[in-house]
Amino acid sequence: MISVSNLAYTYPKSVAPAVDNISFEIPQGEIFGFLGPSGAGKSTTQKILIRLLRGYQGDIQLMGKHLEEWDKSFYNHIGVGFELPNHFGKLTALENLRFFGAFYDRPVRDPMELLNRVGLEEHADKRVSDFSKGMKMRLNFVRAIMHNPELLFFDEPTSGLDPVNARRIKDLILEQRTAGKTIFLTTHVMHDADELCNRIAFIVNGKIALIDSPKKLKLQYGRRQVRVEYLNGAVREEAFPLDGIGNNAGFLRILQEEDVQTIHTEEATLDDIFIKVTGTSLH
Amino acid sequence: MQKLLRLVRLDFSMILREEMLWFMLFVVPALQFSAALLLLPWLEEQFPVMAEYHLLIVMLMTLQVVTSIGFVLASMLLDERDEEVLTALRAMPVGVNAFLFYRLGIGTVMAVLFAYAMLSIPGLEGLGLASRLMAAALFASAAPITTLALATLSSNKVEGLAVYKGLSIILLIPAGSFFMDSWVQYTLGVVPVYWSLHFVDKVLVGEPGGLELLMALLTHGLVLWMLFRLFKRRVFS
Numbered sequence: 001m002i003s004v005s006n007l008a009y010t011y012p013k014s015v016a017p018a019v020d021n022i023s024f025e026i027p028q029g030e031i032f033g034f035l036g037p038s039g040a041g042k043s044t045t046q047k048i049l050i051r052l053l054r055g056y057q058g059d060i061q062l063m064g065k066h067l068e069e070w071d072k073s074f075y076n077h078i079g080v081g082f083e084l085p086n087h088f089g090k091l092t093a094l095e096n097l098r099f100f101g102a103f104y105d106r107p108v109r110d111p112m113e114l115l116n117r118v119g120l121e122e123h124a125d126k127r128v129s130d131f132s133k134g135m136k137m138r139l140n141f142v143r144a145i146m147h148n149p150e151l152l153f154f155d156e157p158t159s160g161l162d163p164v165n166a167r168r169i170k171d172l173i174l175e176q177r178t179a180g181k182t183i184f185l186t187t188h189v190m191h192d193a194d195e196l197c198n199r200i201a202f203i204v205n206g207k208i209a210l211i212d213s214p215k216k217l218k219l220q221y222g223r224r225q226v227r228v229e230y231l232n233g234a235v236r237e238e239a240f241p242l243d244g245i246g247n248n249a250g251f252l253r254i255l256q257e258e259d260v261q262t263i264h265t266e267e268a269t270l271d272d273i274f275i276k277v278t279g280t281s282l283h
Numbered sequence: 284m285q286k287l288l289r290l291v292r293l294d295f296s297m298i299l300r301e302e303m304l305w306f307m308l309f310v311v312p313a314l315q316f317s318a319a320l321l322l323l324p325w326l327e328e329q330f331p332v333m334a335e336y337h338l339l340i341v342m343l344m345t346l347q348v349v350t351s352i353g354f355v356l357a358s359m360l361l362d363e364r365d366e367e368v369l370t371a372l373r374a375m376p377v378g379v380n381a382f383l384f385y386r387l388g389i390g391t392v393m394a395v396l397f398a399y400a401m402l403s404i405p406g407l408e409g410l411g412l413a414s415r416l417m418a419a420a421l422f423a424s425a426a427p428i429t430t431l432a433l434a435t436l437s438s439n440k441v442e443g444l445a446v447y448k449g450l451s452i453i454l455l456i457p458a459g460s461f462f463m464d465s466w467v468q469y470t471l472g473v474v475p476v477y478w479s480l481h482f483v484d485k486v487l488v489g490e491p492g493g494l495e496l497l498m499a500l501l502t503h504g505l506v507l508w509m510l511f512r513l514f515k516r517r518v519f520s
Contacts, residue, residue: 088362
């Protein structure tokens with residue numbers, strides 16, 4: 001669905017490249033997470049992929065065509081959820097969706113049904129200028145999917161959302177994947193990436209430091225052991241190797257004789273892996 | 284066509300929801316039209332010297348009407364720039380160029396209608412249908428020029444208002460050529476409005492005004508092209 005080969009881009013009046021010779025492929029039906037700190041080159045890459053930035057080096061193919069071969073019809077096939085809300089403030093949510101929906105050369109979904117999916121049905125006739133940031137972000141999201149595109153780009157889709165609405169948006173993203181859509185997700189929220197993405201790429205200083213599935217990475221960079229916390233007068237903690245855990249006498253004794261509080265395997269978190277691989281923090 | 288009508292309807296909804304915009308779009312032209320129709324003849328009766336400048340006064344009032352339309356559209360564009368809507372439109376099949384052409388086009392069509400009405404008031408009967416339409420179109424070109432100049436040179440509506448006042452003065456300067464006899468008057472031709480004013484003046488004295496029409500088309504086209512490029516560079520780079 002997306003094939004990027006040796007992509008590089010340097011902004012005018014800048015010496016250092018914002019994107020430095022990166023390559024990756026995303027098959028159809030995958031959620032691909034692009035993770036990195038601010039200024040790492042995430043948004044630049046996304047802007048190139050959605051044809052907002054020209055003058056790049058390298059080769060990009062999207063939906064079987066070189067990016068340069070696409071015309072304006074490209075935007076009938078992709079949906080973009082921008083990082084910052086961008087709507088007509090004087091129009092209502094419903095009017096905004098109708099306005100933008102009028103630009104597509106393909107059928108668009110019922111705006112009320114979409115607003116309902118993100119909990120905005122009661123605010124359909126409210127002017128967007130009166131919306132909170134979270135409401136605007138939800139409107140951003142439904143605008144991106146309203147024309148049923150094959151390829152979706154989301155930039156920090158849960159930014160500014162409370163946990164309930166973040167859950168709604170994440171469920172809708174997963175629903176899009178189930179429907180066979182390909183999703184390019186730019187974020188620095190490791191938890192979202194871990195939960196949603198089939199594969200992730202860490203990008204730092206314009207370079208991709210690593211690409212793999214979150215599960216593999218967590219196992220690869222974690223310790224193969226189990227940490228048990230139990231009460232014995234005071235809270236005590238012991239760690240046991242995962243290999244042969246079923247026959248580990250110490251582990252079995254604690255399970256049988258002690259007041260166990262918690263048991264955790266020690267796979268790494270994506271945050272830990274990011275710091276280890278890139279030597280920098282996401283925040 | 285249905286899509287276009289939907290866009291126009293939503294655009295008017297936005298205008299009607301902001302007092303300053305509907306005032307500038309409907310009230311200012313209505314006041315100018317009423318003044319040209321009722322107040323101007325009365326003033327010319329009271330001060331006969333004014334009658335000598337009837338044509339010039341009507342043309343300048345026409346300019347005021349079309350620039351107020353340009354101001355309204357510029358205000359909308361400034362809002363849209365602040366709200367990052369133009370960025371969203373770049374990721375739509377229509378593209379931001381088409382949207383800008385639509386916006387400027389709607390403003391120009393309205394400006395042609397309003398300018399035609401202004402140039403139809405008594406005293407300008409010498410203009411035939413074709414030359415009146417042509418003159419209306421030339422005057423109407425000041426609307427997109429105003430829109431692009433304001434949207435390019437100002438960062439917000441308050442600045443836009445200041446730029447609008449400055450631009451209105453610049454557009455009035457070519458009127459000075461009617462009080463000059465020397466070649467110096469042609470230097471005012473750098474302002475496209477100069478050629479619109481002189482086109483109507485020539486036609487009303489029975490001359491074809493071909494050169495003025497050509498120069499008006501060229502200068503308006505050039506200024507519009509430059510402003511369009513500047514606007515896109517300012518907003519999208």
